[in-house]
Amino acid sequence: MTDHLDPFRRAAKALRKSHLMGDHQAVARLRAHPPRSELSELKHADYLHVIALENSFASWPQLKLAVETQGMDRAQKQQRLKIALFHGQGWVVDTLMQETPDLAEGLFGLQVAMYDVDAVRSALWDDPTLATKMAGPRTPMLHLAFSKMIHQWPDRRDAMIDIADMLLKAGADVNDATPATPEQGRALSALYGAIGHANNMVLGQWLLDHGANPNDKESLYHATELGHHDGLAMLLAHGADPAGTNALYRAMDFNDHVAVDMLLKAGARADDFNGEPQGGEAPHVFPALHQAARRMNDGAMIDLLLAAGADPRAMFKGVTVYSAACVYGNTDLVDRLTALGITPALTDQEQILSAAAQQKPPGGFLDPAKMPTVYRDIIREILHLPGKDAHLRALVAAGAEWDKPDDQGLTPIQIAGWEGRPELVQYFLSLGPDLTHVNGYGGTLLSTIVHGSENCPERANRDHIECARIVLDHGVALPKRMGDLAGMPEMAAFLIDWAAAHPGQVVAG
Template identity: 55%
Template sequence: MPPIKTPSVPQLRRDAKRLRRAWDMGEPAARRRVEAVQAPDRRTELKHADFLHIVARENGFESWPRLTWAAETVGLPRAARQRQLGQALAHGINWRVTALLQETPDLAHDLFGQSCAVYDRARVAVMLDEDPGRATRQCGRWRPIAHLAFSRYIHARPELVADMLAIAEMLLANGADVNDAITAEAAPGSPLSVLYGAIGHADNMALGRWLLEHGANPNDGEALYHATELGHHEGLRLLLSHGATPAGTNALLRALDFHDHGAVALLLEHGASADEFVPAGDGEEPAWVVPALHQAARRGCDRRMADLLLDAGADPLRPYQGASAWAYARVFGNRDVAEAIAGRTGTAALTEEEALLARAADGQDSPGRYIDPARLPEAYRDIIRTILHLPGRLDHLRRLVALGVEYDRPDAMGVTPVQVAGWEGLPEVMAYLLSLRPDLTHVNRYGGTLLSTILHGSTNCPAAAVRDHAACLELALTHGVALPRAAVEFAGREDLAAFLQDWAEAHPGQVV
């Protein structure tokens, strides 16, 4: 693990003064440091306090007063390690959690939330005995039960399950709420329940079961949807057996993403509607909201899945953003779904644009023919971003680009195709998109750059184990993408952290 640099407060004050002088002189490196922290409307008349704030943020603290408080109480070296432990716990980076605790076994002892998250039963009991109010008081960003629920440390220390559940009991006995929630930074208006934290985020079935048995609401709007992503059905069965209602959750659509016949059947058995269509509201993710047959078509589902949906009542005549389900299946190259629909309704004529897109999907070039993207129904505008992760679609992508389909168009959440390729860990697809010279400075609505999106995918892409995120990182860096210092520290995988550390040492001018 890279060493944690802990300069003294006087050194950091001098760094802030140097940064201010460099900013005043217009040095590019100083500009990058300021832009990484300060919003555009705050960069006009920067004062000394602003540069202190920037230095504090660069060193992982929320503000300069927080940094000096840490220095005066536990000392900067310990505070830096506690900060790194908190970040590792929040992002499920268990190898880093383990390394930090091996180095400093009592690292979490003076932080109640972290003590809960690492299942230190004895320490939690002592701290609650000293002050029972700790069970409901916010610790950092979250209350203690959220630190417990969102922790993925159980996968590193499964033998601590009894201690974990004992801590849950202690928190509940002292007033904690099993329906507590956190606020997600990317969606401040959409709270995430601790039940979602346990089941959908942490894949912690023991704690999820405990929460449900103690009154957690299974219809929290998130847990059921994300339970379809786990690669098993235990979370789904657990939630459904405690009264979760699939209606309005889009869990059925998410199960289609994974071609999971069992999950789809299970959801249909418990009341999911194959014909339900819930349009997105403000701030939601419209790319995920689509009629089920259209979803099956674009995700590459098979004939068995299409028949399962049709037999359950999916309407084969329902249009979506100007596209029929049959035409949609043809355009996305899904013959199975197209034939299943045609068997119920027959076929229909394709528009000129749909016919060209269908030819591309069928492996046919159309030399001298082009599509005006402005004339395409909205349903087809993001086709490159939508299909690029499917196996064997690179030649299909090339044919679409040759037709004039947009290859750098952000989707509804601001994610571009090259970012999707990086998140998916597909270096061959990413290299092709990079050859088209996309905007490498683009930031999506999640706040993700190309580099951070690749890192996020390395731990969150369901297929990460068989993908190559290291090669994607190398491609991005070779094309000149900046390497933030924090990326080295908070990479979710040990091999990627080592790769980024080596790159930073070999290319110091690229580090910002």
Template identity: 55%
Template sequence: MTKSLDQLRRDAKTLRKAHQSNDVQALQRLKSHAPRTDTAALKHADYLHVIAREAGFPSWPALKLAADLLGMDLATKRQRLKVALSAGHFSAVEQFLADTPDIADGDFGLCLGLYRKPDVLAALDKSPQLATDLIANQAPPLTVLARSKWVHHKPDLSEDMLEIARALHANGADLDQGVAFSADTEHTLSPLYFAIGHANNMTLGRWLLENGADPNDGESLYHSTELGHHDGLRMLLAHGADPKGTNALLRAMDFHDKEAIQLLLDHGARVDEFDAAPVGGEVPWVIPALHQAARRMVPADLITLLLDNGADPNRRFEGTTPYAYARVFGHTELADQLAARGADQTLSPVETALAGAAEGHSAEGRLDPEEIPDAYRNIIRMLTSCTAKLDHIKRLVALGVEHDRPDAEGLTPVQIAGWEGLPEVMDYLLSLKPDLAHINGYGGTLLSTVLHGSENCPGREDRDHIGCLRLALAHGVDLPRRALDHVASNEISEFLRDWASEHPDQVVENGVV
């Protein structure tokens, strides 16, 4: 049952009291939906902001306006439908449409996301400025169209989608105008990024490029390497995308994608180019090529390709050589190739100890974490995405390496294991008693991070995210009631409902999803 505005206001007061008493769940909710970036004391409006964000709205004023115009029930349903279209939760979309057939009537943004061509064209005919007016004062209409994944559920509407795009463009929509990545950054995400990098919508991506969208938007080329195919990558390169400064080649290495790497090299990418500048406030997920090869355990033919194309065997990253990095991460083939090409093979005492753990030697004594170079401080976090490295991780723990250290984005090893859907690794890390209340830099808890991975981890088809959810819940993490309806997988939804039925005391009305 949808809560009224008055009930939500009371929820904000309850949250404030819980926060003031240092309630763990309240602290998690406030960290996940931080209402402000300064250190000033929180006011009632800040708690209202958290309540609105948990309900799926960008702010309390946006929630209140929608409720005043539509009634709280319809406003909430519409907001959840918008989220479902963007996330590809098609069963949820179908349920909303079946329960409330007129749910999108009069809502220009929803009509865009559902490719309701007659409604969009009629609205534009009456009010052409809708093509350029920001939806909810935030998003250009083309980004809303491009963000929707509805085309994968309704491919027969592809031509309607394109006709909508043409109509928006004809009425003045800027093909490159993006939506802000976050409230505290000037970085924007373009329609092209949403079409190719987010929605995997090659039809709309091709139309945007053919009609003049800028392929060098700082996001699309990088994310085109993550799709599991090369259509988007080829399309972008054919329309003039420049690999320089994108880190796209380094991202392709994450997937051992030799074809993508060769394509990028053929279009001017340089293997030794690495841009360390933050994007949208986030530090890069990649590092220089040979160090990246070490921690991603890339195969021998890729190592040869990198070295043959100019990778510097002695380039340092955070004070470490590629050879030392290869030894520390246990990549023997890379270490051998580097040695054969005359690389510096010097190891410090700490690197020697870490290399011993990689090579299967039992720990002799323990390292002081403060003496471990920054390049290796998060090595357990970096190894967590690979089940084959579990014994290596255990030896590192025995050596004294930190096993619950957050990385630059606040992600801990156990959260990464859950995101990757690796219950064997996660089970071991849970046995070390990590901080289960930790909130990462994306506002995620352990449970919400596993749920995010179940929908976004590139290898999710072969992973076991339900096994990871079972482990997290068995260790007592809260199960927010909203989670039951906020997942794309029917199998995961059924698992969560069964758990909620069997463990009702673990279900919380609020919480991070």
């Protein structure tokens, strides 16, 4: 079968060859249509990008989509539209709708997700029960809440709210939620969809104003990941109760003093139950200073917690706050505990772990069977933190478990990939990890990297594409449709290009 993209790929290869030979015309083409990388670091994907620009497309994925949709029938285009909406691929939605403006006709859930207010009004006039019926995998209220199209079409804000009003008037429930699944342990509410998933503060405010429950066990936690505090303030103003949740600890993950202060003033307790227990455990208090130790919170955060009543002598699963501070290398916490006269003796295993944190000779080797259970996942816990690479390598040298899955089934290399840390991905690959491991969310190493490119809070400052390149160079298989489903256009372009250049590495599934 003819691949209609082949002429464009050949053009990119020819451009690359001419440019490397110093051809003046090739140089002029790159000046007229600048690639995304520096001229000294161009890769094949950059030349594909230039070819796309020369053909009046903003990117190679957009050119590819346009070529592919030429051969699709209406049903195939509708299926591609559903996938794009589900994965938040706004540029794909835009392209499909420009080509076929009536593509969503008769598909109520898609019309809701794309804020087609006239179509929704007409459909509800004919059949008001549509507001409460499942439309594919979600109810209409959930299609609206989980849609990310507000970022593609901010001018449709009023239309979005009009649709929310119409759905509510027709009987929709603002507390609709997706059913719990084995991958997602609890139901996900419309409020979580708007605030935690779509970062849609306008719709989140509307939901709260119309009775959405702010204590849905997800929204408050994920609001601490947004950084701008709007969602958090909104939830707290509508009665979200942080006591007994893990929202405080999630805010501490980012050393976010403002969010922690907001949560403490709203009733969060410094030493509290850390959300719901895992694996059938009984509920247990998770002391805030233990979290501060392992997240390397600074002195200002520690002072804030101490002022809120955090117990500097608190034990957690047999270890002290001082031990945790030494083991994770949090010198600010060590200094404050020392000033308080709280310096209990460390066990032999804790002394080895503490030496690794200081990059000193360990004086022995770690025995996982003798280590406190809270330290068994220490490599996975510190690898995303700044300045911890030497500490991590010292732990490996001392015998720490560098390929152990955590409670969610995530291995250190998968976390390194999700965090977009290519140097750590390369390091773990050198150790020989299990590349066939599937985590508790059903993710492989490569799919975890792609997921991180869309969801890691630090993704703007990380390099997920380089992580993907490293593992693919190492021989990891590339699922055929992964490029089409990637939500980040640059990642999609890279995976699509890789699949074309390495067909033998592409697998179904």
